[in-house]
Amino acid sequence: MHLLYQIFIDPFVQMGTAPDLFVQTLWEGLVTGVLYSLIALGFVLIFKASGVFNFAQGIMVVFAALALVGFYEHGVPAYLALGLTIVLMLILAFAVERLILRPLVNQAEIILFMATFGLTYFLIGFGELIFGGDPKVMISGALGLPSGSYQIKTLGGFVQMQKIDIAAAIIASLMVASLGIFFQKTRIGRALRAVADSHRAALSVGISLEQIWVIVWFAAGIVALATGIMWGARSNVSFALEIIALKALPVLILGGFTSIPGAIVGGIIIGLGEKIGEFYWGPLFGSGIEDWLAYVIALVFLLFRPQGLFGERIIERI
Amino acid sequence: MRAPSGPEIAVGDVLLSVENVSLSFGGVKAVTDVSFDIRKGEIRAIIGPNGAGKTSMLNVINGFYHPQQGRITFKGKARGHMRPYDAAYGGIARTFQNVALFRGMTALDNVMTGRSLKMRRGFLWQLLRHGPALAEEVEHRHRVEEIIDFLKIQDIRRVPVGRLPYGLQKRVELGRALAMEPELLLLDEPMAGMNIEEKEDMSRFILDVNDYYGTTIALIEHDMGVVMDLSDRVVVLDHGIKIADGTPDDVKKDQAVIDAYLGVAH
Amino acid sequence: MFYREAGQFKTTYAADSALFPILQDKIGIVLILFVAFILVPLTASDFAIDSILTPILVFSLAAIGLNLLTGYTGLLSLGTGGFMGVGAYACYKLATFFPGINIVVLIICSGFFAAAAGILFGLPSLRIKGFYLSVATLASQFFLSWCFIRIPWLYNYNVSASIEVPTRTLFGVPVTGPTATPATRYIVVLAIVSIMTWLASNLIRGRIGRTWMAVRDMDIAAELIGIKLYQTKLLAFAVSSFYCGVAGAMLVFLWLGNAESESFNINQSFLILFMVIIGGLGSLLGSFLGAALIWGLPIVLRTVPGFFNLSIKAATVEHITFMTLGALIILFLIAEPNGLARLWQIGKQKLRVWPFPY
Numbered sequence: 001m002h003l004l005y006q007i008f009i010d011p012f013v014q015m016g017t018a019p020d021l022f023v024q025t026l027w028e029g030l031v032t033g034v035l036y037s038l039i040a041l042g043f044v045l046i047f048k049a050s051g052v053f054n055f056a057q058g059i060m061v062v063f064a065a066l067a068l069v070g071f072y073e074h075g076v077p078a079y080l081a082l083g084l085t086i087v088l089m090l091i092l093a094f095a096v097e098r099l100i101l102r103p104l105v106n107q108a109e110i111i112l113f114m115a116t117f118g119l120t121y122f123l124i125g126f127g128e129l130i131f132g133g134d135p136k137v138m139i140s141g142a143l144g145l146p147s148g149s150y151q152i153k154t155l156g157g158f159v160q161m162q163k164i165d166i167a168a169a170i171i172a173s174l175m176v177a178s179l180g181i182f183f184q185k186t187r188i189g190r191a192l193r194a195v196a197d198s199h200r201a202a203l204s205v206g207i208s209l210e211q212i213w214v215i216v217w218f219a220a221g222i223v224a225l226a227t228g229i230m231w232g233a234r235s236n237v238s239f240a241l242e243i244i245a246l247k248a249l250p251v252l253i254l255g256g257f258t259s260i261p262g263a264i265v266g267g268i269i270i271g272l273g274e275k276i277g278e279f280y281w282g283p284l285f286g287s288g289i290e291d292w293l294a295y296v297i298a299l300v301f302l303l304f305r306p307q308g309l310f311g312e313r314i315i316e317r318i
Numbered sequence: 319m320r321a322p323s324g325p326e327i328a329v330g331d332v333l334l335s336v337e338n339v340s341l342s343f344g345g346v347k348a349v350t351d352v353s354f355d356i357r358k359g360e361i362r363a364i365i366g367p368n369g370a371g372k373t374s375m376l377n378v379i380n381g382f383y384h385p386q387q388g389r390i391t392f393k394g395k396a397r398g399h400m401r402p403y404d405a406a407y408g409g410i411a412r413t414f415q416n417v418a419l420f421r422g423m424t425a426l427d428n429v430m431t432g433r434s435l436k437m438r439r440g441f442l443w444q445l446l447r448h449g450p451a452l453a454e455e456v457e458h459r460h461r462v463e464e465i466i467d468f469l470k471i472q473d474i475r476r477v478p479v480g481r482l483p484y485g486l487q488k489r490v491e492l493g494r495a496l497a498m499e500p501e502l503l504l505l506d507e508p509m510a511g512m513n514i515e516e517k518e519d520m521s522r523f524i525l526d527v528n529d530y531y532g533t534t535i536a537l538i539e540h541d542m543g544v545v546m547d548l549s550d551r552v553v554v555l556d557h558g559i560k561i562a563d564g565t566p567d568d569v570k571k572d573q574a575v576i577d578a579y580l581g582v583a584h
Numbered sequence: 585m586f587y588r589e590a591g592q593f594k595t596t597y598a599a600d601s602a603l604f605p606i607l608q609d610k611i612g613i614v615l616i617l618f619v620a621f622i623l624v625p626l627t628a629s630d631f632a633i634d635s636i637l638t639p640i641l642v643f644s645l646a647a648i649g650l651n652l653l654t655g656y657t658g659l660l661s662l663g664t665g666g667f668m669g670v671g672a673y674a675c676y677k678l679a680t681f682f683p684g685i686n687i688v689v690l691i692i693c694s695g696f697f698a699a700a701a702g703i704l705f706g707l708p709s710l711r712i713k714g715f716y717l718s719v720a721t722l723a724s725q726f727f728l729s730w731c732f733i734r735i736p737w738l739y740n741y742n743v744s745a746s747i748e749v750p751t752r753t754l755f756g757v758p759v760t761g762p763t764a765t766p767a768t769r770y771i772v773v774l775a776i777v778s779i780m781t782w783l784a785s786n787l788i789r790g791r792i793g794r795t796w797m798a799v800r801d802m803d804i805a806a807e808l809i810g811i812k813l814y815q816t817k818l819l820a821f822a823v824s825s826f827y828c829g830v831a832g833a834m835l836v837f838l839w840l841g842n843a844e845s846e847s848f849n850i851n852q853s854f855l856i857l858f859m860v861i862i863g864g865l866g867s868l869l870g871s872f873l874g875a876a877l878i879w880g881l882p883i884v885l886r887t888v889p890g891f892f893n894l895s896i897k898a899a900t901v902e903h904i905t906f907m908t909l910g911a912l913i914i915l916f917l918i919a920e921p922n923g924l925a926r927l928w929q930i931g932k933q934k935l936r937v938w939p940f941p942y
Contacts, residue, residue: 110660115918117857118917119914122909125903125909129903252719253716288734289730291726292730295722296727299708302720
């Protein structure tokens, strides 16, 4: 009885009696969710345009952040380091296209998926070899990002909002908006959507697959860099973030692999669910349930709606 | 394999009947209120222009699609909601428009897979692969080798089917279906993309299967010459609606069929 | 001397489908077993046995387990480490509850617990495929990892949160615990791995193996010819996890002697998956080759610079290992998706026609 009470009643009572804490938890969840969304966004970009489920997207986030801090530590001014990192992501996009995608063109999706495991491991080793394996501190100050926090007095208590989180939310929205415009309005955007629909048909109307791939991987690299900066500002930069980066996978399952709005909504659902679950139900299970709660949410969801929130139902043909 | 039965010229009993079947995907109607039957021992052709709903019809018959309306009776029993393996257990085998072989497996293993539902030995025997399990394996291998001989594919036994040319793949696929010892064999465009000699070979195999094993056959085919030569009765679909049903000669003369194929001025 | 099959005619289908149809192969396997069971324990150093051979065998078994699921049935799993952990912790609890029962029996029994976990976490495979399924297996990995940390009952409330292997004997000789010699533990591991490999080879050559491969190659067609997908997939999950579970139990009891949840985390899952990819998807032999290559790689990278009197920091070696591993995965997927096993086959084919290849 007591256990049932603890599971089904008590958490809601707590939410009611301390609404400021509840709002604080919601805020935390929202911010985490935005970051998950950003990683998922990188996945969606690449999946849409090349059909590759890029497991390495999470690692690209860490890699980009690590490179940025690494350049800065070697005495490069902050904004130049930012520029250098963008160039590095472009080189990475070219390398991936030339060394992985092109030789594996027309292979089964699962083979390409596994190839991105290889990329993941390579980037981890390479990043640590060049920039060192110790956790680093993000150079948010030097980049001109805000620090500190707002204290909002409300609901009989305080809700604390980090300025960097607010900045992250704004930058994320801007990025999504510009990607949306890019996809809808530009020539390359149209080509991207054509490639997403059918590689062969796109080729037949004279779209260069290689070029498209480089562009999307580069775009995903930029998204990764932005995510890395935001994330790095909240905690340290190291490959330990890898585990957190994998959280983008349940987000994708929720949102569907090809839907940008899906990635955003999915990310926020997962972020909120995870933080609320951890804060109110976590203590019952000995805490740390946020390690797997996201996956379980996604899994339960998957059993009822295999195509995701915004995906279309596929009719199997034979 | 069942004992070879003599040529059944007389029309047999109804083996499978399709009554008022309708099937749609979302708002798109694939099949509308179609009824026909297949009698034991006959070769039944389903023809029609592209998009007429022929493949959808086969998919309904072997339980891959579930019709919104209508009833299917197989061997005198009406079937409710069923999974494809129920159809397989009931004795319906199938080949596919775009060859659906197990590409990573050898031709021999593909045909052996057709025997799966006849094999009884459980997991523990399979683990040991001795005694009854091995005996069973060898027994079924004998049956499969008969089919391999029948289809003249002895020399490609050990070749992974992904590497075989298209015509041979079709033959292996027929072998896999035959290995199931079906009562009703559904062939979805068995001769698509073949040259004239390959078509002749395949026609010969189909007639032999019908003749030698007494298997009832329902086939979809575009080559009219082949259809008219092979089949006992023909059903014609157009835009998901049945427009004719009868012997090849009757169907050939049917005005609705001629209109459907040649187009008609509105 | 010559690798030829000329003159060896098979007169029964049983002989035709034998594991080693060619006489030379039969001789070869007997030789390998002789070396592995007798020569190695007598001659090899404790270091070679304990840090090279035993772990390779243990990981080979786990790789076979994953290969049955991923290589043969086409279900990509990222939860291997978790299932190995279930085996290890189950074995530990069994050894605590039933101190009188022979430890080898317990190691095998712990596989059943892993199999049950495999079936449970395999249930989503009935609805979902491909990437979606691999995310589902990732869920099992993180959930199980969490259990290994947060449920102290699993490690008998040890302060160190690790499991310590008690000393147990077989025929009066200690096989587990600090007093067991590396050679004894090696022989027990080798025996278990050999038998289980043989059983796996029986499975995949028969009806069950064919239904697995059919589901891998085209699940829709498989269902239409009468294969029940849920039975087939769950059986694959069960058998695969059984193998992984036994491997996990052996990893703790017959190799490391103690272990924490770290040994069964996501990185372990990846390592086993890499062994399968590099060794060859859908090949038992490949599982051994892949395990040997991936386990051997860091050892080689550590020792080779020593010959040239170069000193490289341990951390650097680790980084280079990661890079090499990643590059190897990509390289194999591009150049030889069927892995080392395929290279081995090509080699054998060359040998068969040597010295006149035309």
